[in-house]
Amino acid sequence: MRDLKHKARKVDAPTRWLRVRVWLMGAVFFAGLLAVFTRAVALQVHQNDRLREMARDQYIREVEIAARRGDIVDRVGAPLAQSVDVDSIWADPTELPDVKVSAKQLAKALNLDPKELRERFEKAKRFVWVKRQAKPEEVAKVKALALNGIGFSKEPRRFYPQRELAGHVVGIVGKEGKGLDGLELAFEEELSGQAGRREGFRDAKGRKLVTQRLDDDAPREGATLTLTLDNRIQYMAEKALARAVADAKATAGMAVVLDPKSGELLALANYPRLNPNTPNEAHAEAFRNRSVSDAFEPGSTFKAFVVAGALEEKAITESTLFDCEKGAWRVGRHTINDTHPQGILTPGKILQVSSNIGAAKIGQKLGREKLVDYYARFGFGDRPGLGLPGEAKGVVPFPKADISLATESFGQGLTASAVQIAAAYGALANDGVLMRPYLVSKVVDSDGVVVLENRPTELRRVVSARTAKSVVSMLEAVVEKEGTAPRARMDQYRVAGKTGTAQKVDPLVRGYSDKRIASFIGMVPAENPRAVVLVVIDEPKTDVYGGLVAAPAFKEIASAAMPYWGVVPSRPMAAAASGVESPKPLEPAKPSGPNPVLAAIASLDGVTENGISEGAVRVPDLSGKSARKAVTQLLATTLEPHLLGTGRVKSQQPRAGALVDKGTRVTLELAGQLH
Amino acid sequence: MSAALLDARKSGFSLSVILLELLPAAILCGLFVTVGIVHVTSRVLVVRVGYDLSRLDNENRLLVREQEQLKLEVATLKAPGRLEKLAQEKLGLVAPAPNALWPVPTR
Numbered sequence: 001m002r003d004l005k006h007k008a009r010k011v012d013a014p015t016r017w018l019r020v021r022v023w024l025m026g027a028v029f030f031a032g033l034l035a036v037f038t039r040a041v042a043l044q045v046h047q048n049d050r051l052r053e054m055a056r057d058q059y060i061r062e063v064e065i066a067a068r069r070g071d072i073v074d075r076v077g078a079p080l081a082q083s084v085d086v087d088s089i090w091a092d093p094t095e096l097p098d099v100k101v102s103a104k105q106l107a108k109a110l111n112l113d114p115k116e117l118r119e120r121f122e123k124a125k126r127f128v129w130v131k132r133q134a135k136p137e138e139v140a141k142v143k144a145l146a147l148n149g150i151g152f153s154k155e156p157r158r159f160y161p162q163r164e165l166a167g168h169v170v171g172i173v174g175k176e177g178k179g180l181d182g183l184e185l186a187f188e189e190e191l192s193g194q195a196g197r198r199e200g201f202r203d204a205k206g207r208k209l210v211t212q213r214l215d216d217d218a219p220r221e222g223a224t225l226t227l228t229l230d231n232r233i234q235y236m237a238e239k240a241l242a243r244a245v246a247d248a249k250a251t252a253g254m255a256v257v258l259d260p261k262s263g264e265l266l267a268l269a270n271y272p273r274l275n276p277n278t279p280n281e282a283h284a285e286a287f288r289n290r291s292v293s294d295a296f297e298p299g300s301t302f303k304a305f306v307v308a309g310a311l312e313e314k315a316i317t318e319s320t321l322f323d324c325e326k327g328a329w330r331v332g333r334h335t336i337n338d339t340h341p342q343g344i345l346t347p348g349k350i351l352q353v354s355s356n357i358g359a360a361k362i363g364q365k366l367g368r369e370k371l372v373d374y375y376a377r378f379g380f381g382d383r384p385g386l387g388l389p390g391e392a393k394g395v396v397p398f399p400k401a402d403i404s405l406a407t408e409s410f411g412q413g414l415t416a417s418a419v420q421i422a423a424a425y426g427a428l429a430n431d432g433v434l435m436r437p438y439l440v441s442k443v444v445d446s447d448g449v450v451v452l453e454n455r456p457t458e459l460r461r462v463v464s465a466r467t468a469k470s471v472v473s474m475l476e477a478v479v480e481k482e483g484t485a486p487r488a489r490m491d492q493y494r495v496a497g498k499t500g501t502a503q504k505v506d507p508l509v510r511g512y513s514d515k516r517i518a519s520f521i522g523m524v525p526a527e528n529p530r531a532v533v534l535v536v537i538d539e540p541k542t543d544v545y546g547g548l549v550a551a552p553a554f555k556e557i558a559s560a561a562m563p564y565w566g567v568v569p570s571r572p573m574a575a576a577a578s579g580v581e582s583p584k585p586l587e588p589a590k591p592s593g594p595n596p597v598l599a600a601i602a603s604l605d606g607v608t609e610n611g612i613s614e615g616a617v618r619v620p621d622l623s624g625k626s627a628r629k630a631v632t633q634l635l636a637t638t639l640e641p642h643l644l645g646t647g648r649v650k651s652q653q654p655r656a657g658a659l660v661d662k663g664t665r666v667t668l669e670l671a672g673q674l675h
Numbered sequence: 676m677s678a679a680l681l682d683a684r685k686s687g688f689s690l691s692v693i694l695l696e697l698l699p700a701a702i703l704c705g706l707f708v709t710v711g712i713v714h715v716t717s718r719v720l721v722v723r724v725g726y727d728l729s730r731l732d733n734e735n736r737l738l739v740r741e742q743e744q745l746k747l748e749v750a751t752l753k754a755p756g757r758l759e760k761l762a763q764e765k766l767g768l769v770a771p772a773p774n775a776l777w778p779v780p781t782r
Contacts, residue, residue: 068743078750078753079746079747079750082743082746082747082750083743084740084743084744084747085740085743154740159747159751161747161750161751161754162750162754162755162756163754163756164756165754165755165756207726207729231755232755235755235756235759490773491773491774492773492774492777555773559773560770562778563771563776563777563778565778566778567778568778568779568780569777569778661753663749
């Protein structure tokens with residue numbers, strides 16, 4: 001037993017040492033594990049966010065994708081403004097082989113100043129734009145140089161495919177893609193859309209690997225603006241205006257074409273023209289959208305409103321006689337003159353010969369309050385509300401003095417914009433009802449949801465239908481031989497219009513100068529006006545009268561627009577050809593007797609339906625069809641479908657049966673909108 | 676045959692009983708291996724689809740860009756001013772005189 005105890009004691013010593021070693025090793029391992037654990041806590045808990053970001057930066061690539069700016073299109077979908085991605089050229093100066101030589105080579109290829117480019121390279125650290133939104137041929141030249149440190153990135157650039165057409169209305173966009181003028185500025189929020197982000201891994205070979213759904217944070221394309229303008233009418237108006245300004249050696253001009261029944265502006269032309277593709281090359285004067293933002297003294301075109309107001313108030317009748325004082329009439333210490341001395345005239349004759357004295361006397365009969373009230377009712381002194389920047393509202397001061405009452409009666413001493421005048425004449429053409437003029441018919445976002453829609457809006461009845469018809473009838477005499485604007489007369493269509501020749505105020509002399517604003521406004525066809533056309537020529541030099549310098553441009557626009565819309569002529573062909581005037585009842589003209597043209601068409605039966613020119617197609621009737629069927633049918637007819645909403649086709653634009661060019665966009669409104 | 680199995684035989688256990696005892700573990704191992712293979716395969720497929728998606732997305736963007744450029748080109752070519760110029764210069768056409776066009780009512 002004692003031996004056993006002894007033996008046990010003998011074994012105990014190394015066992016203890018073993019235990020100590022085990023403990024020691026355990027402690028070492030524990031300490032190691034503790035250190036690892038502490039480090040893990042530090043990395044995973046305390047430095048988690050920082051390290052996560054570092055990791056993301058290293059292997060995750062997040063790319064911001066710029067939203068495509070929405071298009072601006074005319075009423076039939078012809079694009080006026082479009083965005084396309086183009087190459088921008090940048091450089092990393094530290095990578096460039098030789099800054100001086102590279103700058104020289106690049107400047108030569110891109111038509112830049114080599115010294116300025118070199119300075120930019122020297123100032124920058126790792127990134128500098130060489131040329132943003134470069135032309136494809138410039139990009140090709142730079143690529144051919146094969147320089148190290150030169151990169152290319154895509155940036156959206158705004159293009160205006162119709163060049164100057166409606167340039168002032170559409171506006172301009174800066175290099176950063178922000179609207180600076182016109183509709184581009186006014187609808188910046190709707191057009192700009194929303195940029196998207198896309199993230200993904202990039203592997204060792206530089207290949208991208210998508211790690212999220214592609215539509216998670218996709219960019220939202222900007223909304224499409226559909227205007228009421230018709231690019232063909234706009235083109236005709238701009239062409240006629242440019243010709244009129246050149247013929248008259250004038251400084252500027254404006255033309256407005258308006259649908260009096262709806263208030264839609266079909267053309268808004270200005271001269272000098274502006275090409276929004278190259279705004280840097282334009283003179284400062286060319287940027288003004290004169291027809292919207294310029295308020296000017298309109299002159300005699302206002303006489304029609306005075307006559308309308310006086311007739312409506314029964315202050316005068318159509319046969320009331322006024323003494324036009326043989327061309328000179330004293331009002332206080334001022335004398336009012338007529339260009340051509342006149343005797344006793346009826347209101348109709350006063351409008352026909354544009355007598356200032358006659359208009360002033362009608363104004364007197366109407367009275368100060370009523371005169372101002374009627375001008376206000378016709379929309380003067382109020383902004384038309386087109387949404388364009390810098391819209392003028394004009395000023396109609398209360399005529400306290402007798403001379404003010406007289407001058408305001410023939411459109412001097414007050415101001416109005418071209419759009420206001422056109423809209424007011426629209427009220428006369430629309431049986432006395434003033435429609436709100438508008439330019440943007442629809443704003444539709446990328447999902448097809450209609451964000452904004454303007455429809456024809458009746459503002460107020462200004463005068464009775466009878467009064468309006470009576471004034472329009474009087475205005476028809478203006479374009480006859482004895483009137484002030486025989487040059488506006490059309491053989492096929494009856495025209496009702498009024499000339500205006502206003503003196504311009506010279507701010508330096510604080511009085512009227514010898515400069516003039518000549519204008520003509522007409523409605524055609526007079527029996528059922530489809531369009532009101534206003535032409536204003538600023539500071540004409542050859543002649544100063546509206547009937548001489550503006551009326552021909554009116555005729556040119558109306559002569560092109562009427563057949564374009566297929567408006568049936570007011571007069572039979574024989575009468576039109578011989579220049580004989582047909583009777584003037586204010587009823588739509590009905591063809592009487594066999595029309596030679598109709599007979600010719602009838603003899604070619606079937607030709608009208610099938611004789612469509614090669615580039616034109618007829619829009620199919622899609623009402624009630626499913627979206628899929630409608631799209632298939634449109635594509636088969638070589639038309640471009642544009643769907644709004646879901647479900648079945650509720651309405652379509654252009655209408656079924658209309659003749660349009662191949663590739664025209666047909667907008668289909670489907671029952672029920674997308675949400 | 677290992678000594679342990681021999682010992683087990685000597686003590687009265689047959690080989691089949693032993694294998695039966697090991698079967699659950701083997702199945703479990705097999706299951707783990709299968710799940711592992713499926714998981715890895717699916718990951719590989721996901722990555723491959725990711726690459727395909729990136730490539731197609733890129734291709735789609737290039738095609739959309741090309742389509743936009745073509746639309747712009749069409750719009751530029753169809754601009755009324757250009758068409759009129761071409762009609763006059765290349766085809767010798769002139770704008771019709773005011774009375775030359777006579778619209779007729781649609782029947």
